[in-house]
Amino acid sequence: MLAATFVMQPEVQTVSYDTPQPRNAAADLLARRCGTGQLRIFEAKDHVFREGDPVSNVYLVEAGHVCIYRTLADGRRHVIDFAYPGDIVGLGAIGEHANNAQATARSRVRCLPIAALQQAIREDGRLGLKLCEALSRELIASRELLFTVSQRTAGERLASFLIGLSRRNERNGADRSEFVLPMTRADIADFLGLTIETVSRTFTKLRGDGMIDLAQSVLVTITDYDGLSALAEGRSK
Amino acid sequence: MLAATFVMQPEVQTVSYDTPQPRNAAADLLARRCGTGQLRIFEAKDHVFREGDPVSNVYLVEAGHVCIYRTLADGRRHVIDFAYPGDIVGLGAIGEHANNAQATARSRVRCLPIAALQQAIREDGRLGLKLCEALSRELIASRELLFTVSQRTAGERLASFLIGLSRRNERNGADRSEFVLPMTRADIADFLGLTIETVSRTFTKLRGDGMIDLAQSVLVTITDYDGLSALAEGRSK
DNA sequence: CGGCTAGTTGACTGCCCTCAAAGACTGTGG
């Protein structure tokens, strides 16, 4: 029995060494094979699903943002991933969910029945292959983050995170140098393996170094893309 | 195009919250579908494959130990995983390998042609599903390690690592409290996101605390399993 | 014996965590 709950993304999300990827063929194929599915709206802080919930659907994020996390025995929280429009959430979980999926903002989500998905995989080997590929990308992203978190400083981690968001925006045709953070400092901290205070201090430091500007705490303007990029990839210092 | 090189394991390897899993159904199925394959022997430090090598085979480790790692622009090394007998290495890579696979000791490896694997997946959706499940477990392990590395102290990380090895041994019918480390301190350090010195110091500290004994640097005897286990799972202190 | 590699130990530094308090923003009720 599987217990993973992961996000299948159009592209590798976690920065640094990612290369442009084609749009999510697996997601497209999935949507076609499984029908259109039911649309649901989640308000900020609503949970799409929780740990222990039986797996009934796979969720395609159409608008908004979803934070995938799990909580530990001691109450600590580990943010596994953020899902953006176009991402699929909850795939890979058979039986019950091991993670929580919580909207960080008002989100529109399409629900695809899991039974239909499984049947489709059994019937069409190509779909299975596509899902394997999507999973592989997810695994690469996870290992990329693993390296980032285990080897890099707070500044490099945050730079890496911001450059990742920037690239995602750019691929979606939005501004690469100005965007709104769809998550809190706590979310970022739990994602990057830092504390809220360190995240905040590091934002301040990046601003002081002229890398970014912060008109509001959630509005990031990258003022030195090359510098930030170099920091993210460990090319600076 | 995929670039992942991952290890498909019989069970979740990375400690702490893993539960016993059945033997690797995917690996069995794979071996049956793809024929027996060619046997090769790798001496210690030999590479099974390197970054950039074209993907021609998937490798089933029959004896010995293989270290999966990648090197970074600045020369640093990131150990992604260790493969043990029964594990499959190199699956998920289509095109060329993104990682290196190096035998840490004399190893016997069975080579399964990748073309046969892909064909088998296309023909048999169940195999694709099995591989998805294996990938999901791999992803869970990766995220488990991510949490361990991002949130835990050196002592907890090493305890977690040792308990993982211990459980693996136990599942294979070997002694759970005494085993030989098949990798160097450097390998462990690059896996856990620590330095060689810290790994060494932490071994010394665990010995001082009566958790383990080290007759030789590679021979670990767990003298306080419950204590070490508690440390690994963050239940101590 | 000398050279090489792997591992251990020590001294020191520094990054990030912890604890604490104050500021910024939002929504609610008077």
Next chain:
DNA sequence: CCACAGTCTTTGAGGGCAGTCAACTAGCCG
């Protein structure tokens, strides 16, 4: 409109864990 509470964020002071640099030990093989 303001007061207030609650949440999120920022900033400060201090301490601890792990990294860095360096020296030494232990095997192993020529």
